[in-house]
Amino acid sequence: MSSPRPPFRVGIIGTGGIAHAHAEALQSLAPRVEIAGVVDLDRARADAFAERFDVDRVYLDAAELFANEQLDLVHICTPPQTHTPLAIQAMRAGVPSLVEKPTALSLGEIDELAAVQTETGVPVLTVFQHRFGAAARHLKALAEAGELGRPLVATCETLWFRPDEYFDVPWRGRWDVEGGGPTMGHGIHQFDLLFAIFGAWSEVSAFAARQLRPTDTEDVSMALVRFENDALATVVNSLVSPHETSRLRFDFEYASVEVQHLYGYTSEDWAFTPAVGHEHLATRWAERLDSGAISGHRDQISAIFDALEAGAAPGVDLTEARRTLEFAAATYASAFRRSVVEAGELTGDDAFVRSMSGGIVPWAPVKEVLV
Structure with a gap:
């Protein structure tokens, strides 16, 4: 023994x-x-x-x-x-x-x-x-097994609120220290989970703006996303939304699956709606779900130790993390260049490889240099 x-x-x-x-x-x-x-x-x-x-x-x-x-x-x-x-x-x-x-x-x-x-x-x-919560892991397994049919449509919303005082901390709201605004520092958890479930994205068309906050970075971004499997999604990241919520909705061929929470979900925060003729999937969804644990660092750290x-x-x-980070870079590149950006397009000496700002932030002073 x-x-x-x-x-x-x-x-x-x-x-x-x-x-x-x-x-x-x-x-x-x-x-x-x-x-x-x-x-x-x-x-x-x-x-x-x-x-x-x-x-x-x-x-x-x-x-x-x-x-x-x-x-x-x-x-x-x-x-x-x-x-x-x-x-x-x-x-x-x-x-x-x-x-x-x-x-x-x-x-x-x-x-x-x-x-x-x-x-x-x-x-x-x-x-x-958020990839490691019980409900997300169960959803991923059902999706990968093909039980939910084709992935079709998704919405991914990180609608949070941060007052001006939040940015009094010297390293917040700066391209050279944080890399970006809510796209990099807040919504990234949500759209990472979106990609973990729906698969690799293929192209993005986006907007970004500084609506209210005293930052160098954006405080809002919005993107339309196409996936390699032809699914479509919207991704919204905000720090100016008084009614805070984090929401993901996945529409598959045979079911809709939705979670709404703020900074961490339990299995009870998820809703499952089978399509007509696929009601048996509700029973499959209810399997292996705990009700009390909040998705958080503990789940991922425990999974790391299990793997080790x-x-x-x-x-x-790093390979998976890069795919998620590439989406953030593509969101900024699309917003600031006013063009559709394809996965894999940002390479080599591209300004958006060297910096998330690309050196062309529309609201930045003319004297801004590339960081």
Whole structure:
């Protein structure tokens, strides 16, 4: 009889708000995992975080963490402009990383990550936790088995509200630090789940605008999307919507499936409507659904540990993350160039490979330079 595996040892880089969600998820998975150390430039904040989550060791930079701890995984919970250099540092140290969205600020950066991953053999994963909720996993299985028929139409809405004061934090609302507005930082979870269910997108036609907020980036974007399987969808991302909701609706040949929530769903947030003559699918839908768990970091982190134990590739890998990030880049390129953008079109030296803004934001001062 084999002895039980020692706990997974993880580190957390960055101890701001989102790191608390990671730490709470990790604590809920104990004793399967232990937080070996945390990193933050602000020692007082790091100490407070370590005390709250019962972590013994605090470091002021990532190099100290990697030099002193044997880690199975490191969680990168820092502002977006630091994601790529920290993930590269982790790969060079031989430690897989789980990076908060967005993985990188541009397609060029994510391609740089892919090159280092190929060189080192160490994976970079992205937090797209909504893929891992029970209902989403069940829907994906039914769709891939063909039980719901052809995917036809979808709507994907991230209608959120952020007041002007939200952008008082220096790194928010800037192309050079966040990479974009709600398309990059808020709606990306929703349309990532859309693609996980409906498959690869093939072309996009979009608009983006700065309606109200004191930002360099957009505060609203809207896109029409065609998929490789000829399904069609609308994708809306907003930070100016007082009635907040996150909504996805999938219309298949034999059923409509819809979820409405805000920052995380349970199985009870989903509605299933079979087409006439396919009422038996309602019974199939009701199978294997829990009712209480909220989709969140815990689901994805647990799935990562499962994969690592089985010697399998954990998700969400760089290839899939790039497809989602490419959609964000294509949304901006289509909006700012006023043209339809096809998947795979943004390559090489294209301005929207180097920066999500492409250097041609319509509302930017003329003096803006490409970042």
